[in-house]
Amino acid sequence: MGTLREPTRRERQREATYDEIVRASRELLAEGAELSLRAVAARMGVTAPALYRYVASYQELVDLVAYEIDKAATIGFRAAADELPEDDYAGRLLVSTTAFRQWALASPREFGLVFANPVADAACVRREQLTLASSGHLLTGQMRALWEHTHHPIPSLEELPAAVRESVLDPVIPAEVEGLAPAERGLVWLYMQGWTQLYGVVALEVFGHMDPRVIESGEMFVDTLRHFVPRLGLADDWPRLERLVRERLASAQ
């Protein structure tokens, strides 16, 4: 509260160093090298223990760059949606989803860092927030925008299992729930279902636990979307949506 004073010179310097840490880390990842404190430090022209002035541990470094990677990637997902008209809510959602899948396949190491490093029990809450912060926020936001427009059927609070009801009424994950009436919280359950579906295919593809030809063609991804879109009231729109998705799959491939 009160006036937030402008950052002092030292604070700016410090912020710049954080940026350089992230930049060096991302370069390492992009070059296929291991992400290690020493490698990051070396690339910055600094010795390893110096990084402990900025992160308390290796895990914290990982969390930091994971957060930033997710943030940067989300810009791409949003840009993909912006190729479509603002009122094509379904198209925007599916196109962002496809961009997510393409990014994951093209950057498996980054995907693993963000979405496949187990959540520690200690800083659990914070990690949860980080995990779904950017990309999750975008996708749930797009799902909500779609629903605001079409008001497709959603599960009612009564029909939800007790644990799920609690979870959607007081969500841990910072999804788009502000101003969502309790009767409309079934939408949050749809968020979670959709995220589960998307995470499932993409993780399976990235880790390669699937026939390479199926991965390369993206047919399992398309199939997963096809089975899910009816829950968003988009069954009739599927042919058009499929075309949009396949265009994106082909171009990036």
Next chain:
Amino acid sequence: MGTLREPTRRERQREATYDEIVRASRELLAEGAELSLRAVAARMGVTAPALYRYVASYQELVDLVAYEIDKAATIGFRAAADELPEDDYAGRLLVSTTAFRQWALASPREFGLVFANPVADAACVRREQLTLASSGHLLTGQMRALWEHTHHPIPSLEELPAAVRESVLDPVIPAEVEGLAPAERGLVWLYMQGWTQLYGVVALEVFGHMDPRVIESGEMFVDTLRHFVPRLGLADDWPRLERLVRERLASAQ
């Protein structure tokens, strides 16, 4: 070809050492320790380089114990099914699936080792075989047994996308396809869909990228099953199957 001679003493000794390597590794994992060559060696009362007489690298050690862990866990999944009558094909499949989920939640490190370590491009084929060897074989076998019994609808070869058609006609994954006529290969696509669904929820739960209350209750797992069983022609059987699944979820929890 010809007579397979009985193993000499040295070969028996060597085999026993392999067993001890796996045993020591699994003990380490179970105790929450890191799996490392040195730790395994120390536990065996041996020095680290000695292990190189048995595995060519650390990665090969990981592959070895991953394979054995999967094999051992599968025995449990099969045992879970054996609590049901031999002709309750649907029940057996869902109960084994539930056992898989419970095992993964209870042994996250082991699950990660088997199902979340990226497939190397080099020994790709071999790794694929390992990956889905035991547990995958069991579940696809159960799906096939179910279909042999009910002959529920399956996708026809013509309606499958080209890449998928190739993949089911000449599968990389050693699923239950022997003696499966080309016209029946749509079943393999169902295998893959089912595996994707199962892997998705379970991986998400294990890695904790989901509301803890939803994980703990298992509601997302149940919901995933509910949405999938109709593809196996089991829509009418769902109430009974749900009861079976929930019993198992509650008991192990």
Next chain:
DNA sequence: TCAGGAAAGTGAACGGTGTAAACCGTAAAC
């Protein structure tokens, strides 16, 4: 039976990792 040889295991060493402690100059703060 005995010599030869392969197999199994050891010790030391190299380069790599995360992390802790002690230390120091310099730049900000009073």
Next chain:
DNA sequence: GTTTACGGTTTACACCGTTCACTTTCCTGA
């Protein structure tokens, strides 16, 4: 202008996977 604290270095420790040279042991073939 003194004091303080920040950002950095050096050194060190305990691990890690891996290689190499060497020894011991046991099996095999003449």
